[in-house]
Amino acid sequence: MxxxxxxxxxxxxxxxxxxxxxxxxxxxxxxxxxxxxxxxxxxxxxxxxxxxxxxxxxxxxxxxxxxxxxxxxxxxxxxxxxxxxxxxxxxxxxxxxxxxxxxxxxxxxxxxxxxxxxxxxxxxxxxxxxxxxxxxxxxxxxxxxxxxxxxxxxxxxxxxxxERIETNTRLFLDLTTSMNSTLDINSILHILTAEVCEAYLFKGALIRLHNKEKDILERVASYGLSEQFLNKGPVSAKILEQCIKGETIIIGDVTKDDRVQYPDCMVQEGISSMLTVPIQSKNEIMGIMNFYSGIQRKFPEQMILMLRALANQGGLAIQNATMLLMLQEENKCLEEDSYSCRLWF
The missing domain is CATH 3.30.450.40 (GAF domain)
Structure with a gap:
């Protein structure tokens, strides 16, 4: 007693x-x-x-x-x-x-x-x-x-x-520092897929960016996913419409959610849960990031906020890298035109 x-x-x-x-x-x-x-x-x-x-x-x-x-x-x-x-x-x-x-x-x-x-x-x-x-x-x-x-x-x-605040702060600092240290789009996409997956123990990730000319979302990067899964077919319009509106989509069980277009492919790939966040820059939705889990799991609010922050930071980094490429291309064209003009004299 x-x-x-x-x-x-x-x-x-x-x-x-x-x-x-x-x-x-x-x-x-x-x-x-x-x-x-x-x-x-x-x-x-x-x-x-x-x-x-x-x-x-x-x-x-x-x-x-x-x-x-x-x-x-x-x-x-x-x-x-x-x-x-x-x-x-x-x-x-x-x-x-x-x-x-x-x-x-x-x-x-x-x-x-x-x-x-x-x-x-x-x-x-x-x-x-x-x-x-x-x-x-x-x-x-x-x-x-x-x-x-x-x-x-x-x-x-x-x-x-x-501990969660400390971990998230460190993760955000590390990833944003890496993104801000490069203007190479491939490096930025690698950080947003591979490094985020390793940090949060996701099975895989997939990034699609909006092609304005074709008005479609094109796959530009992936991590931890098989080619068979990546080539399974067109993406459900229902999910894309929600993402384009800037919504975060949480699917706890891919076998029971009617928004999942290819549940059999998900199961075959070993995917149980998924999370989709929009990539945004200056009020414009540039694309989406899908994160896949091999186990049924909850996605805590702190994790979702962190992923959205990283997606927005990634969107800004992608936009800056794209603008640099455009400037480099324009500068190359100007140099070629200048060289052509000199040949006339």
Whole structure:
């Protein structure tokens, strides 16, 4: 039993304010869970924002074998947590709600208490504690572990937000510096496709620019996509119309969205989700950028804003590079005309 609930929570809150990295924070959460709950071990799952699934991120007091093979599937736990608010199992090695009973027994686990980590009513993780002897947790202990999870949720969200801002700022600086250091269109297109894909772990990217003479969007660059996919056929007018209006298009599942014209080709290419952003310069839509993901994923608002900013910066860089090419061509023509005139005298 936790004798001084208030002091324990205050201690946790003060400790969370001292960490500077994500890993330090996660380990501190488990350290306090094990110490203040007087348990054998603890583990933590977090929602992977890119892969849209719960993954184990840190554990304390558990063997490598258990961490690899003894855990209960997160989706199975989430169903119980959504219905009941927490999961308590006095006899974990025989509880049908839990998986891998034999491994739990070998690990010396007797009882488990599992609570959700939520932020603004959204699951962002799962916190579990384990005992080596069968144990009943009293109400104050359940309240404490849930309060610890709430404190952890706020700290994790703040840390993620800080890291996301830092990462996006660095990425934007690096990519815009690279684009501004060259007036070569091929280099700019490479930055907008390959480097953005590597930064955000996209499977591939495709850029189409507006050909004003033909009034069509022509493919000018791609990355990570097969020739078969690139040559699949004409692009859906419905998506192009939305993009030309300056809209961002998010497709979470290419097999279920009727705006996707070639879902079978998408599946064959290994594409699950896609994002389309317009390339804009001085209120003019110059083209579109498609980004493809090999897994179903969410596209956070911060990512979309960053990609739109990069697309606009890229549009300006492409426009400047195009103007330079035109000036160079005009200058070449003038030199040739001047040379021709001199030949007459």
């Amino acid at each position: 936790i004798k001084n609930f208030f002091h324990a929570i205050c201690k946790v809150s003060r400790a969370f304010g001292t960490v500077s990295t994500h890993d330090e924070l996660l380990n501190l959460i488990l350290d306090h869970a094990v110490e203040l709950m007087s348990v054998k071990a603890a583990s933590l799952y977090l929602q992977d924002e890119d892969q849209d699934q719960m993954i184990p991120v840190v554990a304390k007091g558990l063997s490598d074998t258990y961490q690899k093979h003894g855990r209960t599937r997160p989706d199975k736990l989430i169903r119980v947590l959504e219905n009941d608010g927490y999961l308590f199992s006095e006899d974990a090695v025989n509880d049908p709600r839990l998986d891998n009973h034999d491994i739990k027994k070998k690990e010396g686990i007797a009882s488990e208490l599992i609570v959700p980590i939520t932020f603004k009513d959204e699951f962002i993780g799962i916190l579990a504690v384990f005992t080596e002897k069968k144990r009943l947790f009293d109400e104050s202990e359940v309240v404490f572990i849930r309060a610890l999870a709430d404190e952890a949720a706020m700290a994790i969200n703040d840390m993620r937000l800080h």
